[in-house]
Amino acid sequence: MEKHIKQEMGKIIPFIQxxxxxxxxxxxxxxxxxLHKAKKYLQRAVHxxxxxxxxxxxxxIVLGELGxxxxxxxxxxxIxxxxxxxxxxxxxxxxxxxxxxxxxxxxxKYAELYMEREPDGEFVEHTEDLLEILTIEQEDEDEQWFDSDDILMKQEQARLLLEKGEFTEAIALLNEMVERYPEHWSAYNNLAxxxxxxxEVKKAKALIHYILQHNPGNLHALCNQVVFSYYLHEEQQLVQLLQTLQKVHPMSFEHRYxxxxxxxxxxxxDLAFKWLRQLYKAGFDGDAPFYYWFAYAAYHMGYRSLAETMWKKLVSIHPDKKGSEPWLxxxxxxxxxxxxxxxxxTAQIFYGLYLMSKSLQKSEWPIEGQKWSHSLLRQFVDYLMGSDLNTLPRYISDGYAIVDLLAxxxxxxxxxxxxxxxxLYQKALTEQCPLTNHSAWAAAVEYVWRKEKGERATQQQMAEKYAVSPATLRKYGRIVKKIWQ
Incomplete structure (x- = not known):
């Protein structure tokens, strides 16, 4: 009571807030x-x-931001x-x-109502962005008419074929689906x-281009583009695509996932952690891939305890994942x-350098103090470090590209x-073999390697796997066998 009154000249004056x-x-x-304190005081003001x-x-506004x-x-x-x-x-x-x-x-409906009433209003730009996102979300919602038992069964069959690596069979099934449902974009994405x-990179890229041409802003297609560029080492395009995706703020759980x-x-x-944590806090009932990637993101962002919690959830679904925690x-x-x-x-040192470049940050590379006399190793390290790439011979980047494709x-x-x-790389350079056809070399090396191990491998399988012709595979296979011996 005392803090709500003032005393002045012997009188008690109420201090009304x-x-x-x-x-x-x-x-x-x-x-x-x-936001919680803001809510408390604003509720008092409204009262x-x-x-x-x-x-x-x-x-x-505060309630909206609190969810x-x-x-x-x-x-x-x-109002x-x-x-x-x-x-x-x-x-x-x-x-x-x-x-x-x-x-x-x-x-x-309400976004359009705002644009109609306030064409020059304070929130016009934000509303335009929202409408663009809603168009994407609405198109996905409109695909619900595909959810018949037949199409759902085929989607599940295609997913299982993809998981098992039976790509030829998956392609046949997905082609059947898109022929029957020419605007079923999720089938197109899986086909890509x-x-x-x-x-078959060209076919995959062509399909993504087709999706985005006929269904602009399709988030799954944009994400698949990012994955393609990442694995193909298209650095400039990857940067541009990631800049685009950073501006996307999807509403649906599926798109955030x-x-x-x-x-x-x-x-x-950093960005993965932002979206996956947001889903988790919103009560998203995750599956195994969700917990796997959330654990990785949390670990790399320094949230070890949270990463351990997520990994426990993953192990409860897939016990075989125990022991493969990201920190271990x-x-x-x-x-x-x-x-x-x-x-x-030397071959193992080359592989160690390659593995280092794919697994660790440059600041963590354990190469300080290493003194390799082999000139090719020193050039390979210079290539990984990005030191004056214009002066390095082409065969250095070729060697990296071929092992990367194999991996x-x-x-x-x-x-x-x-x-x-x-x-084989060292021997190929001694024999002055050109290494510019990365796919042909990779296909031939894997084919010969598998045959030497006594595995069943056909030239047709390897040719399809690396998108080269059987004739090209045979040609490079002869070169690989020669330098192998």
Missing amino acids: DGTYYFTKGLSFYRRRD LEPKQAIFLCQLA EYQASNELLLN VENIDEDMNECFYFIANNYAHLGLFREAM LAHFYKG KLGVTFALVGRY YRERTIQHIQSLLSGNN QKNDFQHEDLYVTWFF
Whole structure:
């Protein structure tokens, strides 16, 4: 009681704090991004002056940012229906809330209403961005008419074929789907992935181009473009695509998931962590890939405890993942690289350098103090370090590109294959063999390597895998066998 009164000249004067006082306090906390305290003070302001539209609107904004979208919209609709019908900015905030609730048709209706009433308003640019996103979301929502038992069954069959690496069969099934449903964009995206995994890069890129031409802004296609550029080392295009994706703010859980996983896959753990944590905090019921990538993103962003929690969830789904935690994998990888680099086998040192370039940040590279007498090794290190690339011979980048292609096509398995390549690489340079046809060399090396191991491998399979003709494979296969011996 004492803090609510003032004493002056022996009189007791009430110190009444009106709505404006609490509104100002709430606004101050809002600007400091302390949303919970802002909500508390704004609620007090509204309680004291329930007809003050500005107070109600600011409280609605805070509720929206706290994820209380329905409560926010109730306040906003109350303003335009009962208090101030000309407060048109409410329509923008209503649209934004509906979008976050996944009610895209409602969101679009109110966004368009705002544009109609306030063509030069304060939130026009934001509303245009929202409408663009809603168009993408709406197109995905419109695909729900594909959800018949037949198409869902075929989608599941195609997914399983892709997971098992049976790309030819997956392509046949997906081609059947897109022929029957020519605007079923998810089938097109999976078809593009199947061609890419099979090594048919041109076909994969053409499909993505077709999707984006007929369904502009398709988020899955944009994400697949990023993955393609990442694996193909198209650095300039990758940077441009990532800049585009950073500006995307999807509303649906599915799109946020796709965005987060894509960022994680290409090593942008900061952006991956942003989206995946947002999903987790929103109560998203994740699957195994979600927990896998969230754990990786959390670990790389320094949230070890959270990463461990996510990995436990992953192990509860896939017990076989126990022991392959990102922090354990990293420690083992560093130790393995150090053992490769400290050995006497030149081919293994080459592979250790390649593995180092793919697994560690440059600041972590264990090459300080290494004194290799082999000139080719020194040139390879200069290439990895990015030292004056214009002065390095072309065969250095060729050697890296070929092992990279082998690794990509085999999901970075088969270490012996990559060491074998570096053994052959040195001999090929001695024989002055041109190395510019990366796909042909990779296909021939893997084919001969598998045959030497006694595995069943056909020239047709390898030719399809690396997108070369059987005749080209035979030609380079003869070269590989010759230098192998």
